[in-house]
Structure formats: structure tokens, C-alpha cells
Amino acid sequence: MKSLTIEHLQKTYFDPFAAKQVTAIRDISLTVDAGDFVSVVGPSGCGKTTMLNLIAGFLAPTGGEIRVDGRAVSGPGPDRGVVFQSFALFPWRTVLDNVAFGPKMRGVPKAKRHEIAREYLALAGLAHAAERYPNELSGGMQQRVGVVRALANEPDVLLMDEPFASVDAQTRMTLQEELTRIWAQRRPTVLFITHDVNEAVFLANRVIVLSQGAVLDDISIDLPRPRSWDALIEDARFKALAGRVLQQVRAA
Amino acid sequence: MNVASVSPWQRLWGGYVRWSTRYPALASLVPFVPVVALWAAVAQSGLFPPVFFPGPLVVIEKFGTLMANGILPAYLEDSVVRLAVGTAMGLSIGIPIGLLVGLSDRAHRALWPVLLFFQAIGDIAWLPILLIWFGFGLVTMTFVIVYTVLFPVVLNTVLGVRSVPLELHRAALSLGASKARVMWEVVVPGALPNIMTGLRNGLGFGWRALIAAEIIVGTSGIGFLMFDARRAGSVVEILLGMIVLGVLWYVVDSWVLAPIERATGERWGLVTR
Numbered sequence: 004m005k006s007l008t009i010e011h012l013q014k015t016y017f018d019p020f021a022a023k024q025v026t027a028i029r030d031i032s033l034t035v036d037a038g039d040f041v042s043v044v045g046p047s048g049c050g051k052t053t054m055l056n057l058i059a060g061f062l063a064p065t066g067g068e069i070r071v072d073g074r075a076v077s078g079p080g081p082d083r084g085v086v087f088q089s090f091a092l093f094p095w096r097t098v099l100d101n102v103a104f105g106p107k108m109r110g111v112p113k114a115k116r117h118e119i120a121r122e123y124l125a126l127a128g129l130a131h132a133a134e135r136y137p138n139e140l141s142g143g144m145q146q147r148v149g150v151v152r153a154l155a156n157e158p159d160v161l162l163m164d165e166p167f168a169s170v171d172a173q174t175r176m177t178l179q180e181e182l183t184r185i186w187a188q189r190r191p192t193v194l195f196i197t198h199d200v201n202e203a204v205f206l207a208n209r210v211i212v213l214s215q216g217a218v219l220d221d222i223s224i225d226l227p228r229p230r231s232w233d234a235l236i237e238d239a240r241f242k243a244l245a246g247r248v249l250q251q252v253r254a255a
Numbered sequence: 256m257n258v259a260s261v262s263p264w265q266r267l268w269g270g271y272v273r274w275s276t277r278y279p280a281l282a283s284l285v286p287f288v289p290v291v292a293l294w295a296a297v298a299q300s301g302l303f304p305p306v307f308f309p310g311p312l313v314v315i316e317k318f319g320t321l322m323a324n325g326i327l328p329a330y331l332e333d334s335v336v337r338l339a340v341g342t343a344m345g346l347s348i349g350i351p352i353g354l355l356v357g358l359s360d361r362a363h364r365a366l367w368p369v370l371l372f373f374q375a376i377g378d379i380a381w382l383p384i385l386l387i388w389f390g391f392g393l394v395t396m397t398f399v400i401v402y403t404v405l406f407p408v409v410l411n412t413v414l415g416v417r418s419v420p421l422e423l424h425r426a427a428l429s430l431g432a433s434k435a436r437v438m439w440e441v442v443v444p445g446a447l448p449n450i451m452t453g454l455r456n457g458l459g460f461g462w463r464a465l466i467a468a469e470i471i472v473g474t475s476g477i478g479f480l481m482f483d484a485r486r487a488g489s490v491v492e493i494l495l496g497m498i499v500l501g502v503l504w505y506v507v508d509s510w511v512l513a514p515i516e517r518a519t520g521e522r523w524g525l526v527t528r
Contacts, residue, residue, distance in 0.1 A: 059425070059429055060428075060429070061425050061428075078428075079425065079428035079429045080428075080429065080431070081429065081430060081431030083429060084429060084430070085425065085426065085429045087422050087425070087426065089420065089422050091420070091422035091423055091425070091426040092426075093423065093426075093427075093440070093441070093444075094523040094524055094525055095444040095445075095447075095519070095523045095525075104427070104430050104432075104440075105430040105431055108427075108430055108431035108432045108433075108436060109431055136522065136523055136524065137523075137524075138523060138524025139524075152430070153429075153430075156430055156431065
């Protein structure tokens with residue numbers, strides 16, 4: 004079953020100062036199966052964040068089509084949850100109300116949506132922080148909230164835009180392990196954008212390498228799950244896969 | 256290395272900090288003790304004739320008389336109601352304009368220069384033409400206050416709307432919010448700390464404008480009390496009016512504005528104290 008289908012996606016900008024068209028996405032075709040975890044890596048400027056913004060509906064493509072569960076994308080919508088690098092939590096809402104925001108927009112009654120939110124907070128080990136405000140939490144905790152807020156809305160696809168790039172290295176590893184655990188429990192369809200090769204390989208079943216607005220390589224990651232850094236950091240297969248991806252990224 | 260001993264001054268200061276934390280009213284009152292003492296000393300010294308420079312006791316006595324005969328409460332009510340009505344009108348016009356100009360690039364391009372132009376024509380500068388149009392009355396005074404409150408509210412709301420990160424709009428939209436919900440759930444709360452700044456400035460300017468309008472236009476109010484006292488040559492009443500102005504602002508700030516700010520922007524970590 005295909006959850007996300009991208010066909011001949013193209014995005015060009017008009018640069019008014021240079022007075023010319025700039026190509027961000029040349030031609031990308033890609034399908035992601037329901038319940039799969041796909042990482043997208045590439046050097047900065049390769050078009051990976053533009054691609055995510057197009058899928059999320061924040062930008063309109065200049066060519067090609069994006070379909071989610073068979074429906075063509077024409078703007079932002081709750082079928083595609085987004086986790087942002089900057090967390091993008093609502094500072095004026097408690098953690099609980101941040102997570103309950105999606106269900107609230109769907110019209111779920113208060114008691115029910117708080118029940119949903121508490122369930123998802125427990126999934127990320129955040130039950131104790133429900134009544135706090137985002138600014139009272141560490142960066143790592145804020146991004147845990149960002150992830151479960153998107154999940155609590157039960158999107159068809161979860162789009163993650165370098166979500167762990169702004170937390171410290173130790174927290175990042177913990178968050179990566181937690182994400183693989185939550186993914187195994189809930190099996191959301193995930194498209195994960197990153198510039199970190201190790202992160203891409205550690206998390207995903209498939210790694211897509213982008214270069215200059217096109218797919219350079221599509222690598223299957225057949226490492227066993229559950230995955231942990233303790234087990235994988237010295238693992239020969241992990242090193243071989245990460246090495247191969249790194250080579251592609253550097254060639255890109 | 257010397258072992259630090261606590262000096263008597265530090266002991267005194269420590270006591271003040273502890274007591275004023277326990278009773279916040281002390282923190283508001285104690286700083287005025289030296290001010291009043293200096294005032295009393297200068298008045299007592301006989302440097303100026305008592306008619307020109309009355310001491311605190313005479314002013315307090317006058318306060319008692321004007322409270323007892325009902326003039327001060329009535330004037331105070333007139334001034335405060337005018338300010339409250341004008342401010343409410345200024346907010347209900349200013350916030351929607353601010354949201355529109357902040358959100359729409361077209362509205363911003365079309366309206367921003369005009370807003371800056373009219374902001375520059377100070378409230379009092381409108382009085383001559385308003386007096387011709389509307390005469391000496393409530394319409395003129397209300398116009399001046401609304402005008403004065405409006406611009407700080409509009410300009411700060413625009414700043415607030417534009418300071419809401421794009422990512423928060425996007426997050427709300429991809430969680431299923433409609434554009435109207437984004438306005439209510441993201442734009443308004445995100446702009447609220449700036450709207451509060453606008454309200455604070457607007458109230459401050461509005462209060463000054465009201466006193467000026469009452470001096471020129473008025474038939475009642477604190478400004479009228481002070482100007483009327485000038486005609487009678489009563490420095491005591493003028494000083495009393497000045498003190499009432501200061502006290503009233505302190506009350507509005509600490510009972511209305513500061514609690515709202517503590518419950519919103521400061522709580523959310525959007526502004527640092």
C-alpha cells in the first residue's frame with residue numbers, strides 16, 4: 004500500500020534581484036509505503052527542506068504531483084503531520100493543550116482530547132509535564148512534545164524536518180532511540196529529513212540521497228530492530244551502510 | 256582574605272527586603288518617604304511663601320475637604336470613565352486594524368505610511384480643529400483619547416503579529432486549523448504581549464491627553480480641577496491634582512496592567528521581566 008506518492012515534482016523560484024529562475028527541485032519521483040520509515044539526506048541546498056515544505060503544502064510545486072493516500076495535496080492539512088526543527092510549540096498553551104490541539108481542531112470534546120493527549124504524552128515519558136508551559140521544558144523535552152503532538156492527530160504521513168538538529172548530542176541519541184521505539188509501537192509512515200548520515204541510517208528502513216534537486220540514490224537499510232546506539236555504533240553492517248551513504252552525500 | 260561581617264546598613268537593607276516581600280504595599284509606599292520628607296522640609300524652611308509652596312499636611316487636609324464635599328470623587332469618576340471609554344474604543348478599533356495590517360502585505364503597503372503620518376499629528380494638535388467641529392464637549396474629549404490610544408495599539412499590534420514565527424502558523428495549519436482558527440489560536444495570543452505594550456503606552460499617552468483636553472475643554476475632571484484652581488490661585492488644589500494623577504497611574508499599572516502581563520507573556524516566556 005502506497006501512502007505517499009510523488010511524481011515528477013518540480014519547484015523553481017523567481018529571484019527578483021538576479022532576475023532569473025532558480026531551480027530548487029529539478030525532478031523527484033518517490034513512493035513511500037504505509038508504515039515505512041524513510042530518511043532523506045543530502046548536502047545543504049540539495050532541496051530536501053523544499054521537498055518537505057512542498058509535501059506539507061506550505062509551498063506550491065511548479066510541476067508534478069504529490070498524493071497522500073490517493074488524494075492530491077493542495078495545501079497544509081491534518082493528513083500530514085509536521086515536526087519542526089524549531090519545535091514550533093504554542094508558548095501560550097500547556098504541554099497537554101499543545102498535544103490536544105489537533106484533536107481540538109477536529110472537534111473532539113475536551114475530556115476525550117485530553118485523554119488522547121495524556122496517552123501520547125505517556126508514550127514519550129512526559130506524563131509528568133502535562134500541565135507545564137513549553138518554555139519551562141528543556142529542548143529535548145520540547146521536541147518530544149513536538150513529536151507526540153503531530154502523532155496524536157494520527158496523520159497518514161509524519162514529516163520530520165531535521166527535528167533533532169537543535170538539541171545536544173547526548174539528548175539527540177536518546178531521542179533517536181525513543182523515536183525508533185515509538186515508531187515500532189505505532190507504525191506511522193515517516194519521512195525524515197536530515198543532513199546527518201548516521202541519524203538517517205540509524206532510524207530508517209530506506210535512505211534517499213538527494214542532490215541538486217533530484218534523487219541520487221535509494222538505499223535499503225536492512226538492520227535489525229529494535230535498534231540502539233550501544234549495539235550499532237561498532238556494528239560492521241551499520242558502518243558499511245553509513246559509509247556508503249556518506250560517500251553518496253559527499254559526491255552529491 | 257577577610258571574613259565578611261554584616262554591616263548595619265546591610266542589616267537594615269535585608270530587613271527592608273524581607274518585610275517588603277512579605278507586605279508588597281511597603282515596597283510601594285516606603286520609596287515615597289524621602290520624597291515627602293524633602294517636600295515637608297522645603298515647605299517648613301520658609302524659603303517660599305506657604306501660598307506658593309504648601310506642605311504635605313495642607314494638601315492632605317484639602318484632600319479630606321474635597322472628598323467630604325464630593326467634588327473630588329465626582330471629578331475622579333468623570334476622568335476615569337472618559338479614559339476607560341476612550342481606551343475601550345481605541346482598543347476595539349486599533350486591534351482589528353493592527354491584525355489586518357500585520358497579516359496582509361497589501362494592507363501594510365497601503366496603510367503603513369498613512370498610519371505613521373497621522374501618528375505624528377499629536378493628540379493636542381487636533382484640538383483646535385476639533386473645537387471648531389464639535390465644540391467644547393464630550394465628543395472632542397473622547398476623540399482626543401481614542402486618537403491617542405489608537406496609534407500605539409495599532410503600531411504595536413502590527414509588530415506583534417509580524418513577530419509570530421511562520422512555523423507556528425504552519426504548525427497550526429498542518430494540525431488541521433482553518434485560517435480563521437489560526438487567527439484566534441496563533442496570531443492573537445502571539446501578538447498579545449505587544450498588544451499589552453501598545454495598551455500600556457496608549458493608556459499613558461491617553462491619560463496625559465485627557466488632562467490636557469480637560470484643561471482646555473473641560474467642565475469637570477481632574478484636569479479641570481487643576482486649571483480651575485489656577486484661576487482661584489489655589490496651589491494646594493493644583494498639587495493635590497498632580498498627586499492624584501500619579502497615584503491613579505500607579506493603581507492602573509499595578510492592579511490592571513502588571514497582573515495581565517504576568518498571566519500572559521511572562522508566563523509563556525515570550526517576554527523577559
